[in-house]
Each structure stands twice: as structure tokens, then as C-alpha cells.
Amino acid sequence: MGDRLRPVSIEELPSHLILEILSCGRLSAVDLVCLELTSKTFGGSHGLYYPLKFRSLVDFAAFQLCTSHLIYSKMGLNSQREIYDRCGGNWKRVLRFLQSVEQSSEMVETSSGNMQITTGKYHTFLISNSSVYSCGSGLCGVLGHGPETTQCVAFTQIDFPPLARVVHVSASYNHAAFVMQSGEVFTCGDNSSSCCGHRDTSRPVFRPRLVEALNGVHCKQVAAGLNFTVFLTRQGRVYTCGTNTHGQLGHGDTQDRPTPKIVEVLDGVGSVVQIAAGPSYVLAVMENGDVYSFGSGANLCLGHGEQHNEFQPRVIQTFRRKGIHVVRVSAGDEHAVALDSNGFIYTWGKGYCGALGHGDEIDKTTPEILTTLKSHLAVQVCARKRKTFVLVESGTVYGFGSMGFGSLGFLDRRISDKVLRPRVLDTLKAHHVSQISTGLYHTIVITNRGQIFGFGDNERAQLGHDSLRGCLEPTEIFIKDEEADDELIM
Incomplete structure (x- = not known):
């Protein structure tokens, strides 16, 4: 009986079981590095548990996680080799790149929990551990706090049904859309154009309301345009509703959809x-790395070399011809940005x-590589009103x-100045930034420690500061402490 209960060392476990432990679940590249540095078994170079071409068991586990990752598995062999070389032949670094890109348009993992930041025209939304907070201008009910709220001077929690866990939010202009863990979508704000997906367009939707037309459709992401909304399902299908003046709904016509x-x-x-x-166009990244665009071509944002509107999705040939595998895009007001594999x-x-x-x-008129950043490994791109941010792997x-x-x-620049080439944001160098979002004239970042910093215009309290x-x-932003009589932590 005593033998059955004796402690078993990690070295005695079958190698396939150890590898399964390392490569299942959601271990991050940082977790693997910590294991490698603190465990002789994981960091050793004897090759007992893994093929000799790998540096360690953890390196082999990182390789396994990379090969099963959606982005890496859909890349061509040349692209796979190139990212491996750009990461210095380090599979943990490749994994960190893949995971950072994945989180850039979703939820980022910080030491304070999972978070996502989204900036709109004059407002900001924050998801923190499945709860949603908003601040700034509440025009047309976009903040989701009810008809009595025209402005929130600090991040204030939005009420959702019990047990509802929000995993994604988009709110660029006068309406907002929220994706639940269940795949359901709630919307609020100005619905005069049917962009909220509800047939009643006579008054704003002041509190988040379930989009019943998507019943049975499980979404994972939403994107709010000026007067329309795009929904992406877990199966990779796209739905749209709202104004369709420029063909931004992608249905081959200019008919609005309620x-x-x-x-x-x-x-x-x-x-x-x-x-x-x-504002009036859409970019869609395909699993194979192609990018399709549709809607208004007025500002050359569709990437086809011309200014015609596209009423149906059309592939951007520059990427396809050059064999460029795009993984993420950002749609600005008058320009667009893409990140490749x-x-x-x-x-x-x-x-x-x-x-x-x-x-x-x-x-x-067509996508052009940003040569000044070619030596860096970018993980997120963010475009808005005549400005762009790029987040690189180092934070x-x-x-x-x-x-x-x-x-x-x-x-060191005046507010009327222009910055014509990418420049390091020195005011954030003390922090490892995990996600960035920029609105019309304000910008918010989240660090890997879960801190929130904002800068720019705060005329409508969109930075979450009253004074x-x-x-x-960049100044740190805090959310209301619900357990401290709703006082602000300052």
C-alpha cells in the first residue's frame, strides 16, 4: 500500500505524458520559459524526452503548440520558415508572437486578469475579467448605462444579465456591440440606421439588448462602423446590418439591412x-491569409488601386500575388494597416x-511595406483618424x-505637428504594452501588468479622468471600486 502512494518524480513520468501536459491547455510562451529556467528536466539538453534537433523539452513543446496554432498551421512552408528565422530559431519566441497576434484583436492576458480596450469617437470601453466598463460621451446611449446617462467621467460598469460574460466589444462611433462567452451578441446606442440589428429604429437603445435575429448563431467578434455593424461567427462566417450606401454590407447592392x-x-x-x-468599408482576413475588402473606395482604403466602391467582397491582389499571409488588419478613417505572418x-x-x-x-493606392519597421517583429496594428500605432513583440x-x-x-511635439515616420513612444518605455487602441483624438493602452494608461483629448472624459x-x-486610469461605495480610486 505504501508503494502505491510513494511520491513520483517528474523524471519517472512517460515522456509522452510530460509533453501532453506541456502542450495542452493554454500555456503561454512565458510559462514555458519559466519552466525551462527552473526545472532541470524541462531545460536539460540530454534529448531523453524529445528529438535531438530541439534545444529542450520545452522547446519541443513550444514547437508542438505552434504547429497546432490556427495562424501557424495555415501558413505556407516558406512563411513558416521565415518566421522561425526571424525569431532566431527559437520556438518559444515564435509561440509568443503567435499568441500576441491572436490576443491583439481579442482579449489580452495580464497579471491582473484578461482585458480588452476599445476606443470610440468620444468614448472608451474596457473588458476586465468579463465585466464591461465605459466612460466618455453617452450620446444616443452608446455607453449602455440608460437614458439618464449622457456622460461618464470615470470607467463605470455596464449592467448585463446575470452570468453573462463578455469576451469582445466594439464601439467606434455612436453604437456598441458586445459578444458574450455564449456567442450571443448584445448592442446599444443609435439604431436609427438599424446598425444595432433591432427592427425598432424609432429610438436609441440605451441599454445592451440581445440581437434576437442572431439566435442560434454563435459569434466571436464584432466590428462597429459608422452606421453599420459586422459580425464574425465562430465558424468564420460574416453577417452585416445597417446602412449600405457604399456597399459596406457586402451584399452586392446598396440596400440597407435592418x-x-x-x-x-x-x-x-x-x-x-x-x-x-x-467608417464605410470593411476588411476581412481569411484563414489562408488573403484579405477581402468592400464598401467605400473614396479614400483608397480598399487597396485595389482605385477609388471605386465595391458592393461585394473583393480580394486585395497585392497580398495574394506576393504570397503575403496577412494575419491582422486595422481599418482607419482614411487609411488601412495590415500585419503579416x-x-x-x-x-x-x-x-x-x-x-x-x-x-x-x-x-x-495599394498596400506598401513599412520598411523602417522591417527589423522589428510587430504583433498589433492600430489605425484611426490620420494616425497609426504599431506594437512590437518587446512591448x-x-x-x-x-x-x-x-x-x-x-x-516634444506640438499638438498640430505631424510625425511622418514610425517613432518610439518614449513615454511608455517603462512599461510592456500588451494592447493599444486609439479613438478620434485619444489613445488608451493596457500593459502586461493590467495597468491602463491614456493620453490625448479628454474633453468628454473619454480618458476616464474627471479633472x-x-x-x-500617458496617465494611469482607474475603474470604479464597486466594493468601496463606488468611490473612484485616484
Whole structure:
């Protein structure tokens, strides 16, 4: 009996069992590094538990996690080799890149829990451990706190049904959309254009309401445009509703849709992995790395070399011809940005104020690689009103474009200045940034420790501070402490 209960050392476990422990679940690259540094078994070089071509058991486990990752598994062999080389032949670094890219448009894991930040025109939304908070202008009920709330001067929690866990939010203009862990979608705000997906357009939706037209459809992401909404399901299918003046709903016409309707062209092409909505256009990233665009071509944001509207999704040929596997896109007001599977950045559209980062203000009709950042491994791109941010693997942020209201965060530049090339945001160098989002004239970041910093315009309290009108230097933001009589932690 005593023998049955004796302690068993890790070395005595079958190698396949150890590997299964390491490569199942959601271990991060950082977790694997910690194991390698603190355990002789995981960090050894004897090759007892793994093929000799790998540096360690943890390295082998990281390789296994990479091969099963959705992004890596859909990359071509050349792209797989290139990202491995760019990561210095380190599988843990490849895994960290893949996981960072995945989280950039979803929830980021911080030491304070899972978080996501989303900035709108004059407001900001934060998901923190499945609860949602909003601040700023409450025009048309976009903040979700009811008809009596026209402005929130601090992050305030939004009421959702009991047990509802929010996993994604988008709120660019005057409406907001929330995805639940169940796959259900709730919306609130101005529904005069049917962008909230509810047939009643006579008054704003002041509190989050279930989009009943999507009953039985399980979503994972939403993207809010100016007067329309895009929904991405777990199966990679896309639905749209709202205004369709420029063909931004992707149905081959300009007819508005009061409730979500599937985009059939994309459904016939393959599985979509990410969506982004500009004011009147949409970008959709496919599982195979292609990018499709549709809607308004007025600002060259569709990437086809012309300014025609596209009423149906059309593939951006520049990426396809060059064999570029795009993994994420960001749709700005007048320009667009893409990130490929090797951490390279591409920009196109209007070059106002240097928003494309090429050292000038020249428009780009098709995607062009950002050469100044080729030596860096980018993990997130973020575009909005004439400005762009790029987050690189080290947690450093680069910004370029218009300084409008200080929303680029450079203290040595005037608010009317232009930054024509990518430049390190020195004011955040003391922090490892995990996610960034920028609105019309304000910007918010989340660090790997779960801290929230904001800078730029705060005229409508969109930075979550009551006393500041503007904020040139990144300043920490706090949320209401629900257990301390709703007082603000300052």
C-alpha cells in the first residue's frame, strides 16, 4: 500500500505524458520559459524526452503548440520558415508572437486578469475579467448605462444579465456591440440606421439588448462602423446590418439591412478569422491569409488601386500575388494597416499627416511595406483618424501621423505637428504594452501588468479622468471600486 502512494518524480513520468501536459491547455510562451529556467528536466539538453534537433523539452513543446496554432498551421512552408528565422530559431519566441497576434484583436492576458480596450469617437470601453466598463460621451446611449446617462467621467460598469460574460466589444462611433462567452451578441446606442440589428429604429437603445435575429448563431467578434455593424461567427462566417450606401454590407447592392444578413461571397470563399470596419468599408482576413475588402473606395482604403466602391467582397491582389499571409488588419478613417505572418507592416490609403509612415504624405493606392519597421517583429496594428500605432513583440509602441490633441503621445511635439515616420513612444518605455487602441483624438493602452494608461483629448472624459481636459503624457486610469461605495480610486 505504501508503494502505491510513494511520491513520483517528474523524471519517472512517460515522456509522452510530460509533453501532453506541456502542450495542452493554454500555456503561454512565458510559462514555458519559466519552466525551462527552473526545472532541470524541462531545460536539460540530454534529448531523453524529445528529438535531438530541439534545444529542450520545452522547446519541443513550444514547437508542438505552434504547429497546432490556427495562424501557424495555415501558413505556407516558406512563411513558416521565415518566421522561425526571424525569431532566431527559437520556438518559444515564435509561440509568443503567435499568441500576441491572436490576443491583439481579442482579449489580452495580464497579471491582473484578461482585458480588452476599445476606443470610440468620444468614448472608451474596457473588458476586465468579463465585466464591461465605459466612460466618455453617452450620446444616443452608446455607453449602455440608460437614458439618464449622457456622460461618464470615470470607467463605470455596464449592467448585463446575470452570468453573462463578455469576451469582445466594439464601439467606434455612436453604437456598441458586445459578444458574450455564449456567442450571443448584445448592442446599444443609435439604431436609427438599424446598425444595432433591432427592427425598432424609432429610438436609441440605451441599454445592451440581445440581437434576437442572431439566435442560434454563435459569434466571436464584432466590428462597429459608422452606421453599420459586422459580425464574425465562430465558424468564420460574416453577417452585416445597417446602412449600405457604399456597399459596406457586402451584399452586392446598396440596400440597407435592418437585421444581420450573411455575406454570401465570403461564405463561398472560405473561413474568415478577423474583421475590421472603417467608417464605410470593411476588411476581412481569411484563414489562408488573403484579405477581402468592400464598401467605400473614396479614400483608397480598399487597396485595389482605385477609388471605386465595391458592393461585394473583393480580394486585395497585392497580398495574394506576393504570397503575403496577412494575419491582422486595422481599418482607419482614411487609411488601412495590415500585419503579416512574419511581423511585417503594410499601409495604404490617404497619406495625410504621415499616417502611412513612409516619411511623406503621399497616398498609397495599394498596400506598401513599412520598411523602417522591417527589423522589428510587430504583433498589433492600430489605425484611426490620420494616425497609426504599431506594437512590437518587446512591448514597445511606435506611433506616426497626426499629433491631434496629443493623441500620439510625443511630449516634444506640438499638438498640430505631424510625425511622418514610425517613432518610439518614449513615454511608455517603462512599461510592456500588451494592447493599444486609439479613438478620434485619444489613445488608451493596457500593459502586461493590467495597468491602463491614456493620453490625448479628454474633453468628454473619454480618458476616464474627471479633472483633466487634455493629457499629453500617458496617465494611469482607474475603474470604479464597486466594493468601496463606488468611490473612484485616484
